[in-house]
Amino acid sequence: MTGCQPGNALLEVTSLGKRFGGFVALEAINLAVPEGERLGLIGPNGSGKSTLVNCISGTLRHEMGSVRFVGQKLEGLAAHERTRLGLARSFQLPRPFNTLSLAENLRVPLLYTGRHTTQPIDQSCIDLLDMVGLADKADRLPRDLTQIEMRKLELARAMAARPRLLIADEAMAGLSHAEVDDILALLIRLNGQGVTVILIEHIMRAVMHFSQRLVVLVAGRKIADGDPAEVVRDPDVVRAYLGE
Amino acid sequence: MSGTKFFLALLIASAAVFGAAGLIGNPYVFFAGYVVLQYIALATAWNILGGYTGYVNFGTAAFFALGAYTTVALHKLTALPLPIMMLVGGIVSGVVGLGTGYLTLRLRGAFFSIATLALAVVVQTLITNWNFVGGSRGAYIVRPATAPLLGIDYVQYLFLVMQGLVVLVLVVARAIERSRLGYGFATIRDDEVAAEASGVPTLRLKLLATTLSGAFMGMAGAPLPYYVTYLDPASGFSLAYAVNGVAMPLVGGTSSWLGPVIGAVLLGTLQQVATVTISSALNLLIVGLMLVAFVIVAPNGILGLVQVRRRRSRA
Numbered sequence: 001m002t003g004c005q006p007g008n009a010l011l012e013v014t015s016l017g018k019r020f021g022g023f024v025a026l027e028a029i030n031l032a033v034p035e036g037e038r039l040g041l042i043g044p045n046g047s048g049k050s051t052l053v054n055c056i057s058g059t060l061r062h063e064m065g066s067v068r069f070v071g072q073k074l075e076g077l078a079a080h081e082r083t084r085l086g087l088a089r090s091f092q093l094p095r096p097f098n099t100l101s102l103a104e105n106l107r108v109p110l111l112y113t114g115r116h117t118t119q120p121i122d123q124s125c126i127d128l129l130d131m132v133g134l135a136d137k138a139d140r141l142p143r144d145l146t147q148i149e150m151r152k153l154e155l156a157r158a159m160a161a162r163p164r165l166l167i168a169d170e171a172m173a174g175l176s177h178a179e180v181d182d183i184l185a186l187l188i189r190l191n192g193q194g195v196t197v198i199l200i201e202h203i204m205r206a207v208m209h210f211s212q213r214l215v216v217l218v219a220g221r222k223i224a225d226g227d228p229a230e231v232v233r234d235p236d237v238v239r240a241y242l243g244e
Numbered sequence: 245m246s247g248t249k250f251f252l253a254l255l256i257a258s259a260a261v262f263g264a265a266g267l268i269g270n271p272y273v274f275f276a277g278y279v280v281l282q283y284i285a286l287a288t289a290w291n292i293l294g295g296y297t298g299y300v301n302f303g304t305a306a307f308f309a310l311g312a313y314t315t316v317a318l319h320k321l322t323a324l325p326l327p328i329m330m331l332v333g334g335i336v337s338g339v340v341g342l343g344t345g346y347l348t349l350r351l352r353g354a355f356f357s358i359a360t361l362a363l364a365v366v367v368q369t370l371i372t373n374w375n376f377v378g379g380s381r382g383a384y385i386v387r388p389a390t391a392p393l394l395g396i397d398y399v400q401y402l403f404l405v406m407q408g409l410v411v412l413v414l415v416v417a418r419a420i421e422r423s424r425l426g427y428g429f430a431t432i433r434d435d436e437v438a439a440e441a442s443g444v445p446t447l448r449l450k451l452l453a454t455t456l457s458g459a460f461m462g463m464a465g466a467p468l469p470y471y472v473t474y475l476d477p478a479s480g481f482s483l484a485y486a487v488n489g490v491a492m493p494l495v496g497g498t499s500s501w502l503g504p505v506i507g508a509v510l511l512g513t514l515q516q517v518a519t520v521t522i523s524s525a526l527n528l529l530i531v532g533l534m535l536v537a538f539v540i541v542a543p544n545g546i547l548g549l550v551q552v553r554r555r556r557s558r559a
Contacts, residue, residue: 059437078447079440088441095438097431099499108431111424112443161443 010035010070010196011056011087011165017064018048018055018220025051026220029065033165033198038191040211040228041200044240048220049200050092053169057089058082070164084113088163092170092200094150096142102129102153103138109160124160132156132186148179155186165196172203180206208232216240251415258407265403274403276520278471280512281406282464286485287492287504288413289460293453294490295498296420298433299352303344303360304489306367307337307458309480311465316377316475319385325392326405326467333466334459340367341458345451352436368481382476385469402467413460417501429453461489484528488512491535497547506546 009032018026026048033039043049054060056067058079067074069087077085088109097105103125110121129135132152137144145153151171158166168187172180184206191197201207207214207228214228218240224231231237245253265273286308294300311333318329340363348359372380391401420426428449431439436446469475488511496507511534515527542549 057441059440078445079437080443080445083441083443091438091441095435097434097438099434100427100430104427104430108427108439108444109442111427112445157438157442 009033011198012068013052013056013065014068015065016052016055016062016067018051018060018062024220026055026062029217029220029222031215031222031225033196035164035196036191036194037196038188038210038212039196039198040207040214041198041217042202042204042207042214043217046219047217049217050169051220052217053089053167053198053200056082057087057167080112083109083161083163086162086164087167088158088161088165089167090151090154090158090169090171092173094142094154096145096150096153096157098142101139101141102134102145105142105153105157106160109157113161128156128160131159148175148182151175151183152186155183159190159195163195165198166190167198167200169200170202171199172201172206184210204232247415247419250418251411254411254414258411262404262407266400271397271399274397274399276516278399278403278406279516280509281403281410282468283488283492283508283512284410284505285406285413285464286461286489287496287508288410288417288501289457289464290489291493291498291501291504292417292420292460293457295493295503296426296429296433297450297453299450299453300357300490301360301457302357302486302490303364303367304461305481305483305485306360306364307341307461308465308468308485308489309371309477310337310340310367311462312468312475312480313371313377314462315466315469316383316385319469320376320383326401326470327408330405330409330463330466334463337462337465338455338459341461342451342455344458345454349447349450364481364486368477371480372477378476380477382474382479383469384474387470387473398470402471405467406464409460409463413464414501414505416456416460417504421501425449425452484531487528487531487535491531493545495534495538495545497545499544499551500547503545503547510546 011033013029013031016026016029029052041049051060055062058074058077069082069085072085074082097108103122106125106128107121110124126135126138129138132155134149134152134156142150142153155168155171172183175183180203187197187199187210199207199210211228213226214224214231215222216224216231216237223236223240224234265277286304290301290304314333314336315329318324318332344360344363348356351359371377377383387398389398390396391398394401420429428439428444431442431444432446432449439446468480472479492507492511493504494507495511496505497503511531514530518526518530538545544551
């Protein structure tokens with residue numbers, strides 16, 4: 001098992017547990033993510049990946065364990081307070097603000113996280129849209145976008161909060177080969193700018209290309225954590241994906 | 245247009261309307277005009293919660309009547325000037341708005357609307373059983389013949405006061421629309437989970453919207469006892485306020501401050517004309533038919549129609 005020493009990680013999840021009634025969605029998850037890392041998180045459908053993201057970002061509340069971000073306990077903080085700390089996430093299914101234009105969609109996190117730079121907010125919106133190649137559609141509504149553009153808007157909105165940690169929840173599902181490369185390049189570029197990225201993904205080609213470390217969840221438990229090439233050869237992981 | 249310019253423009257428009265109404269020379273113009281103004285304030289107040297944040301409030305009558313009954317109570321206890329009474333009525337309804345927001349935090353969509361409907365029933369029952377403000381018998385308010393200080397006819401004074409409230413409500417509504425707060429409200433309407441993820445404190449903003457909306461409804465209701473001179477629960481909590489409060493913004497368009505104004509002027513005037521020319525019972529039928537027609541033909545109201553027309557001509 002690799003991973004950094006507890007105490008100096010950007011994100012630190014300790015024996016996290018989450019139940020929905022009698023169903024155990026997550027059990028004793030431990031995870032430490034050092035600043036600047038590109039972490040891949042995989043697991044079969046229903047293994048608890050999105051639940052983990054929701055517990056970390058505050059959309060769901062967990063019953064057991066704790067989550068620390070930049071050394072601060074996150075329990076009791078609302079989702080918007082976590083975003084303001086620098087913990088941003090994109091949603092598995094894009095959830096744009098449908099009555100606002102693309103530029104306005106990005107304006108919201110810029111206005112509310114107060115983390116934007118000194119440059120005028122309109123320029124920040126355009127810069128962010130430019131980063132994902134949507135600058136020419138700044139005044140359009142989300143309903144005018146294609147699937148991949150919607151994903152890009154979702155990522156741009158998460159980036160508008162100027163996060164230190166970005167959790168990209170299946171940002172590439174349903175996209176073509178070239179589109180996946182597009183998003184991957186974007187995420188790697190963000191990481192180059194110092195943003196820690198957790199990528200949740202099913203497309204193994206993307207995961208293997210992207211991740212410096214790979215974590216595998218199966219049925220709410222973490223069964224592997226380490227070098228991607230080793231993890232995918234792990235007999236437990238192979239069994240979980242292919243059966244015996 | 246800046247906020248100050250908008251404020252000045254509204255003042256000039258109000259003065260012009262007041263002057264024009266005076267020139268007609270028929271005191272009934274002020275009497276009927278008051279109702280239209282009251283509906284502009286009420287519809288705009290409803291829109292702050294219903295249009296901007298998307299929480300549909302069916303309890304308009306409760307907030308409105310609370311303002312009116314605050315005036316009844318104050319009238320019996322004190323001799324405060326009307327604008328102060330409106331302020332107190334606004335505070336009472338605002339506090340109830342805050343409480344309603346707090347109790348219904350977890351309710352969304354139709355469930356929130358049903359809760360506000362229940363609120364209206366609860367408040368009406370309480371007032372009906374409160375003897376001090378007249379209970380089910382109702383309360384008589386003796387209206388002074390002339391206004392204090394100004395010396396004008398009291399109905400003209402009520403008209404003037406309501407104009408003042410309309411200016412205030414419109415300035416606030418428009419300021420919200422163009423502010424950080426307005427964007428926050430819009431994200432609540434569109435997607436609360438995504439709003440939280442974008443750093444928007446949805447809970448606090450929702451409470452702010454219910455409080456502000458409730459307070460303005462209360463202020464709109466506060467002068468009512470002096471206008472009708474006899475107020476009983478059945479008229480204070482009339483279905484007309486709840487229906488008009490929803491219908492006017494929807495007919496006008498909920499996306500901007502102008503929508504409720506258009507809706508209130510259109511429906512309010514139509515109802516006043518119908519009351520005089522045909523029958524007072526026809527009022528709600530008109531509103532109902534208009535509402536059905538607009539939901540089918542123009543779900544985004546008159547403003548929506550104009551926007552579509554404009555976009556088409558540009559394309």
